[in-house]
Amino acid sequence: MTDQSLPETRAPEADAGAASDTSGGAAREGISRRRLLGTAGATGLVLGAAGGAAGYAAAPAPATPLTSLGGSEAMFHGKHQPGITSPMQAVGHLVAFDLAAGAGRREAAALLRRWSETARRLMAGEPAGSGDTGVAGDAGPSSLTVTFGFGYSFFGRTGLEARRPAALAPLPDFSADRLDASRSDGDLWVQIGADDALVAFHALRAIQRDAGKAARVRWQMNGFNRSPGATAHPMTTRNLMGQIDGTRNPKPADTDFATKVFVPQDGSPAWMAHGSYAVVRRIRMLLDDWEKLSVTAQEHVIGRRKSDGAPLSGGGETTPMDLEKTDGSGKPVVPINAHARITRPDQNGGAALLRRPFSYHDGMDADGTPDAGLLFVCWQADPLRGFVPVQRKLDRGDALSRYIRHESSGLFAVPGGAAEGEYVGQRLLEG
Numbered sequence: 124m125t126d127q128s129l130p131e132t133r134a135p136e137a138d139a140g141a142a143s144d145t146s147g148g149a150a151r152e153g154i155s156r157r158r159l160l161g162t163a164g165a166t167g168l169v170l171g172a173a174g175g176a177a178g179y180a181a182a183p184a185p186a187t188p189l190t191s192l193g194g195s196e197a198m199f200h201g202k203h204q205p206g207i208t209s210p211m212q213a214v215g216h217l218v219a220f221d222l223a224a225g226a227g228r229r230e231a232a233a234l235l236r237r238w239s240e241t242a243r244r245l246m247a248g249e250p251a252g253s254g255d256t257g258v259a260g261d262a263g264p265s266s267l268t269v270t271f272g273f274g275y276s277f278f279g280r281t282g283l284e285a286r287r288p289a290a291l292a293p294l295p296d297f298s299a300d301r302l303d304a305s306r307s308d309g310d311l312w313v314q315i316g317a318d319d320a321l322v323a324f325h326a327l328r329a330i331q332r333d334a335g336k337a338a339r340v341r342w343q344m345n346g347f348n349r350s351p352g353a354t355a356h357p358m359t360t361r362n363l364m365g366q367i368d369g370t371r372n373p374k375p376a377d378t379d380f381a382t383k384v385f386v387p388q389d390g391s392p393a394w395m396a397h398g399s400y401a402v403v404r405r406i407r408m409l410l411d412d413w414e415k416l417s418v419t420a421q422e423h424v425i426g427r428r429k430s431d432g433a434p435l436s437g438g439g440e441t442t443p444m445d446l447e448k449t450d451g452s453g454k455p456v457v458p459i460n461a462h463a464r465i466t467r468p469d470q471n472g473g474a475a476l477l478r479r480p481f482s483y484h485d486g487m488d489a490d491g492t493p494d495a496g497l498l499f500v501c502w503q504a505d506p507l508r509g510f511v512p513v514q515r516k517l518d519r520g521d522a523l524s525r526y527i528r529h530e531s532s533g534l535f536a537v538p539g540g541a542a543e544g545e546y547v548g549q550r551l552l553e554g
C-alpha cells in the first residue's frame with residue numbers, strides 16, 4: 124500500500140493562485156479545493172473552504188464566503204480515514220448499526236464494500252449510484268466525510284473474536300453515568316459530517332439504504348457546529364454553554380500528534396495500523412441550571428474566560444495556564460476542580476485525546492427542560508491512555524459535572540484508511 128497520508132490537492136485551474144489557504148494543513152488533512160458545481164463554479168469563489176469550524180483538529184484557515192462551502196472536498200482514500208483530523212463540519216450524523224440476525228462475516232464484508240464505494244463517490248461529489256435520491260444533486264461535496272468503526276459486539280457476531288483489539292474492552296462504569304443502553308454501543312458505527320445539511324442527510328440516507336437486509340439502525344444522533352465563515356475571523360468554536368471549546372486539542376503539527384491519536388504502523392492488531400479509537404458520549408447539558416450562573420461562576424467551573432477562552436491566570440486563549448498563580452487571599456486563580464485544569468495531560472499521567480464533537484438539540488422534555496448538549500467524540504490511539512484516565516478524574520470531582528449528564532456511550536475501533544481499490548476494514552474481514 125502506498126503512503127496516501129498526503130493526498131494530492133485537487134485545485135482546479137480557475138482556483139489556481141486564488142486559494143489563499145494559510146493553514147498549511149488542508150492537504151495534510153485530506154481536504155482539497157474543488158470547482159463549485161453549477162453556476163457559481165467559474166468565478167474563483169473556492170477560497171480556503173477547508174477552514175471549517177476551526178479550533179479542534181485543524182489549524183485556522185482564512186474566513187471564507189459561504190458560497191465556497193460546497194466546493195471543499197475531503198479525500199476518502201488515505202492512510203487514515205477521513206473525519207478524524209478533518210476540520211469540524213457544520214452538520215453531523217452519528218449512527219450505530221447492528222448486524223441483522225443471520226448476517227455474519229461475509230455479509231459484513233459485502234456491506235463495508237458497499238459503504239466504502241458510496242462514501243468514496245459522495246465525498247467526491249458524485250451520485251451515490253443508480254438509486255441516488257437526488258437530494259444533494261445540485262451541491263458540491265461540501266467537506267463531506269464518512270467514517271466507519273467496529274464495536275465490541277461486531278467481533279462475536281462475525282466469528283472474529285480472535286481479532287478483537289484489546290483496546291476495545293468495554294469502558295469502565297463511571298459513578299456519574301446515566302447511560303441508556305438502547306442508545307449506546309452497536310456492532311458498527313458511522314460518523315457523517317458535512318458543511319451542508321442536505322449533503323449530510325443525503326449521505327446518511329445512502330448509508331442506511333446500503334445497509335439493506337444486512338444491518339439495521341440501532342441508534343442515530345444528529346448534531347451541528349458553527350458554519351464555516353460565520354465569524355469575522357477563524358476562531359475556536361463554542362459549545363451550547365457558550366464556552367470556547369477545543370483550544371487545547373492536540374494539533375496535527377505537534378510532533379507527538381500521531382502517537383496520541385493513531386495506532387502505529389506496527390501496532391496490534393495489525394489490521395488496526397493507522398487506525399484510531401473513537402469514544403462517543405451523548406452528554407446532556409443541564410442548561411437551565413448552567414444559565415442561572417453568573418459569567419464569573421461559569422468561568423470558575425471551567426477555569427477559562429467565557430469571552431475569549433483565556434485561562435483565568437491571564438493572557439489570551441493560547442497563553443499557557445499558570446496552575447500556581449494565587450489571588451490576594453492565597454487561593455488558586457484557576458480553581459482546583461476547574462474542568463480545564465483537571466483534564467490537562469500533565470494532571471493525568473500524559474493522557475491525551477483529540478476532541479471532535481458536535482452539539483445537539485433534540486427539542487424539549489415534557490417537563491420543559493431542553494434536551495441539548497454535546498455529542499462528545501474523542502479520538503485516541505488507546506482509550507486506556509486517553510478517555511478512560513481523564514474521565515476517571517472528571518468522575519471524582521469536576522466542577523462541570525453538576526451541569527452535565529452522560530446519557531449514552533460507545534467505543535469503536537476505526538481502522539486505517541482504505542487504499543485505492545480497497546474498502547474500509549478489508550484487512551480485518553479478509554485478512
Ligand SMILES: C=CC1=C(C)c2cc3[nH]c(cc4nc(cc5[nH]c(cc1n2)c(C)c5CCC(=O)O)C(CCC(=O)O)=C4C)c(C)c3C=C
Pocket residue numbers: 362364366367368369370371372404406407408425427432462463466467468476496497499510513514517527
Ligand atoms: C473525558 C474527557 C472529557 C469530557 C467528557 C469532556 C466534556 C466536556 N468538556 C467541556 C468543555 C470544555 N472542555 C475543555 C477542555 C478539555 N476537556 C477535556 C476532556 C473532556 N471534556 C480535555 C482533555 C480538555 C483539554 C485539557 C488541556 O489539555 O488543557 C474546555 C477548555 C478549552 C479547551 O481546551 O478546549 C472546555 C470549555 C464540556 C462542555 C463538556 C461536556 C459537555
Ligand SMILES: [Fe+2]
Pocket residue numbers: 462466
Ligand atoms: Fe472538556
